[in-house]
Amino acid sequence: MNNQYFGSHIIQIDRVSSTNNYAAKLLNQTKIPFGAVIMAQFQDDGRGQRGAVWQSKSGENLLFSSILEGSLMKGSPPFYLSKCVAISIKDTLSYFVKQKIHLKWPNDVLVERQKIAGVLIENQWKGNNLFSSIIGVGLNVNQTHFEYGFDATSMKLLSDKDYDLKEVLQVFCTKLNLNFNKLLSKEYSDLQQDYLSSLYKYNEKTHFKIGDKLEEVVLRDVNENGIVSLEMSSGNIQEYDLSQARQLI
Amino acid sequence: MNINEIQDLIKFVAKAGVNEVEIEKKEFKIVIKSDYMAKKKTNFKEEPTIVQQQIPVGNIAAQPVAAAPAPVQEAAPAAPAAPPAAEKEEDNSNLITVKAQMIGTFYRSPGPDKDPFVEVGSTIKAGDKLCIIEAMKLFNEIESEVSGKIVKVLAEDQSPIEFDQPLFLVDPS
Numbered sequence: 001m002n003n004q005y006f007g008s009h010i011i012q013i014d015r016v017s018s019t020n021n022y023a024a025k026l027l028n029q030t031k032i033p034f035g036a037v038i039m040a041q042f043q044d045d046g047r048g049q050r051g052a053v054w055q056s057k058s059g060e061n062l063l064f065s066s067i068l069e070g071s072l073m074k075g076s077p078p079f080y081l082s083k084c085v086a087i088s089i090k091d092t093l094s095y096f097v098k099q100k101i102h103l104k105w106p107n108d109v110l111v112e113r114q115k116i117a118g119v120l121i122e123n124q125w126k127g128n129n130l131f132s133s134i135i136g137v138g139l140n141v142n143q144t145h146f147e148y149g150f151d152a153t154s155m156k157l158l159s160d161k162d163y164d165l166k167e168v169l170q171v172f173c174t175k176l177n178l179n180f181n182k183l184l185s186k187e188y189s190d191l192q193q194d195y196l197s198s199l200y201k202y203n204e205k206t207h208f209k210i211g212d213k214l215e216e217v218v219l220r221d222v223n224e225n226g227i228v229s230l231e232m233s234s235g236n237i238q239e240y241d242l243s244q245a246r247q248l249i
Numbered sequence: 250m251n252i253n254e255i256q257d258l259i260k261f262v263a264k265a266g267v268n269e270v271e272i273e274k275k276e277f278k279i280v281i282k283s284d285y286m287a288k289k290k291t292n293f294k295e296e297p298t299i300v301q302q303q304i305p306v307g308n309i310a311a312q313p314v315a316a317a318p319a320p321v322q323e324a325a326p327a328a329p330a331a332p333p334a335a336e337k338e339e340d341n342s343n344l345i346t347v348k349a350q351m352i353g354t355f356y357r358s359p360g361p362d363k364d365p366f367v368e369v370g371s372t373i374k375a376g377d378k379l380c381i382i383e384a385m386k387l388f389n390e391i392e393s394e395v396s397g398k399i400v401k402v403l404a405e406d407q408s409p410i411e412f413d414q415p416l417f418l419v420d421p422s
Contacts, residue, residue: 047360078351078384078385078387079385079387081387082385082386082387106385106386107386119386120388121386121387121388122388122389122390123387123388123389123390124390124392125350125389125390125391125392126376126392126394127392127394128350131392225385226384226385226386241385242385242386243354243409
């Protein structure tokens, strides 16, 4: 694989229902190579996780999807793709703004405890074979006003500057290629270290909602499958997945 | 594969403490199930029996240590165990079970307010989407490998599922 897997082709469109849906459609029609990036000015039906809406004003933010050939993930724990993308967003933001960027378990990106990016990864399986992964990213760049009291921020709010969206995308693709090459060459410990060192409240006291209960715990680890290890107030270490526990900001 | 190899395989499967092993080659397919599982599905076409099928999978996955000794005992007389396994295979050879290839949350529709990908009676073709399994915010869209008709949906929408849990029964056309 060459170093420019992601972003070798960039397709720009004005308006689309969602870049992930559009990418899936082009992929089905074999009208798009793996690694291509589809960038939209505006999404009519921008999606977050399961029905969550991703809001963005036209032309102000970076909205794009890229397509990864599934066979490249063979032998790698699937969660590493998620880590890779989150780390790459963090690296991109660090390139442009001074503030410390945090990753919140499992793959949210926060600056000053506010959300700045959203990731939606959809894997397409053909039987037991991963055919493709569509990686959708929404990154708040130049938006300064957020509706509905969203607790969100943007690059412009953090630095008081306007940014060229294509330039931000280029930096992201460079960072993603760099991190993805580590995944391909199975340098997981590098990625893991990078992930943990940016993890919100890593090795610190933090609050998790576990079932119905609010618990004060210490966040000790996130393993290769994304399972979090928490040190409970009793001193015991417990493991949880996302269906069992959520971290509060 | 000769009878000795099959016997060895059964012993191996019993030792490993797994419930089911399926090996498929070009013109050959063998499915070995422990008695515990086989008893649960003597008649594949009887609906309530099919539903129960998921229960042992979940239970055993949750307590692998406790469940392991049972199949070892049962499978010790290896030779007699082989014919029932082969018969079972013929019984359900007309129906295909689509199983979960990962742990996660099972979704039958692309979104909360959307229609299910498939319903009982839906005609599907290879490549059609059947469901989504979410694992750690990775949304896995599962496509069918076969064409046919959905006979039964075996897992509940939005419920947690185990690895290898049966999800759909498909009658291939």
